[in-house]
Amino acid sequence: MAELDGQAVEVFARRLLDVFTGSGLTKLIGLGYRTGLFEAAARGPATSTALADRAGLDERYVREWLGAMVTGGFFKYEPTEGRYTFPAEHAALLTGSGARNAAPVSGLIESFGAVLPELERCFHSGGGVPYSAFRPQFTNDMDDVWRRIYDEHLLTGFLAAVPGLTEQLTAGARVLDLGCGTGHAVNLMAQAYPASRFVGYDIAADAIDAAEQERVAMGLPNARFGVLDVTQLPATPPFDVITVFDAIHDQVAPDVVLRRIHDALRPDGLFVMVDFKFSSHLERNLANPFAPLHYAISVMHCMTVSLAEGGAGLGTVWGEELARTMLAQAGFGSIEVIDAPRPQNCIYISRPVNDETPDK
Numbered sequence: 001m002a003e004l005d006g007q008a009v010e011v012f013a014r015r016l017l018d019v020f021t022g023s024g025l026t027k028l029i030g031l032g033y034r035t036g037l038f039e040a041a042a043r044g045p046a047t048s049t050a051l052a053d054r055a056g057l058d059e060r061y062v063r064e065w066l067g068a069m070v071t072g073g074f075f076k077y078e079p080t081e082g083r084y085t086f087p088a089e090h091a092a093l094l095t096g097s098g099a100r101n102a103a104p105v106s107g108l109i110e111s112f113g114a115v116l117p118e119l120e121r122c123f124h125s126g127g128g129v130p131y132s133a134f135r136p137q138f139t140n141d142m143d144d145v146w147r148r149i150y151d152e153h154l155l156t157g158f159l160a161a162v163p164g165l166t167e168q169l170t171a172g173a174r175v176l177d178l179g180c181g182t183g184h185a186v187n188l189m190a191q192a193y194p195a196s197r198f199v200g201y202d203i204a205a206d207a208i209d210a211a212e213q214e215r216v217a218m219g220l221p222n223a224r225f226g227v228l229d230v231t232q233l234p235a236t237p238p239f240d241v242i243t244v245f246d247a248i249h250d251q252v253a254p255d256v257v258l259r260r261i262h263d264a265l266r267p268d269g270l271f272v273m274v275d276f277k278f279s280s281h282l283e284r285n286l287a288n289p290f291a292p293l294h295y296a297i298s299v300m301h302c303m304t305v306s307l308a309e310g311g312a313g314l315g316t317v318w319g320e321e322l323a324r325t326m327l328a329q330a331g332f333g334s335i336e337v338i339d340a341p342r343p344q345n346c347i348y349i350s351r352p353v354n355d356e357t358p359d360k
């Protein structure tokens, strides 16, 4: 056996320690989020007793949690006073209802971990873990992550980035959102653009129920939702705009869905697909700080839910090159990719082949 480079071993041991530490802290982020500890700590410096009182929790558990928070670099500690401080710059990323609050991501990662035994079986024998194994928890966690992103970025970020779209929606358009989940994007759009009519489809009945409840609560006559497997999307009546947020790469038959989207658009229609901004080539993702987490999410969710049904298993990191190829194969004659308001996403702006396009 070749002699080991001791320094390289040391460096990698440090890296492994960081990874295991991150995994433990991810779970404690989830606990801090769900118990209200982060919100309570953001109200000002406190001893463990005061913080436990503030949050209505057991002091011993809070103190041990704080030990991890201090040594993990989340909180500061003053030993003479026994006081813990949650710096405002850190609280900005773990509290509040805005898109900057990353704490809900911990819930998604944790719930993916629940299927590891089934996933291990797939490593041996192929196949996948179906969507049903992730629900209903997935529906809630996905909503918790994306709701705040839509609130902050949908109208002024994602939609505003697409040339002419805001004007089109203001004037009045027929719009479809596929894989709409709990429908918050549709409801926000319907509220902002009363002259347009919106439809949201998802295969998950629990998500569509939540979407419909929110629609009623918001009093939106110009939106509706339905349970539909979008591989069955009819071509009529045609839509002016079709949107998809993070819901193509986990499809069983993404090629069929893209073709259906193409066929359900008017010839001058617009397809807006928000997805993750990666290359289809691993070697081009090496410097992308989002890559390891998204490959992991792909293994634990996006790829496996598709493979479970004998599907394509594109995965979260299917990437721009493959996406462009598949959009072209679905018939889109014009495909543009632009940056999104969040650095981990990009926006594909595609239009159907028009009558002048020779290969139609």
Ligand SMILES: C[S@@+](CC[C@H](N)C(=O)[O-])C[C@H]1O[C@@H](n2cnc3c(N)ncnc32)[C@H](O)[C@@H]1O
Binding pocket: 142, 143, 146, 178, 179, 180, 181, 182, 201, 202, 203, 204, 207, 228, 229, 230, 231, 244, 245, 246, 247, 250, 251, 252
């Ligand atoms: C990653 S989630 C994104 C949900 C939503 N766009 C959001 O941002 O919260 C993907 C969604 O696509 C839905 N989906 C997957 N395959 C589908 C299909 N064949 N027909 C309809 N919806 C589907 C799932 O149920 C899930 O809600």
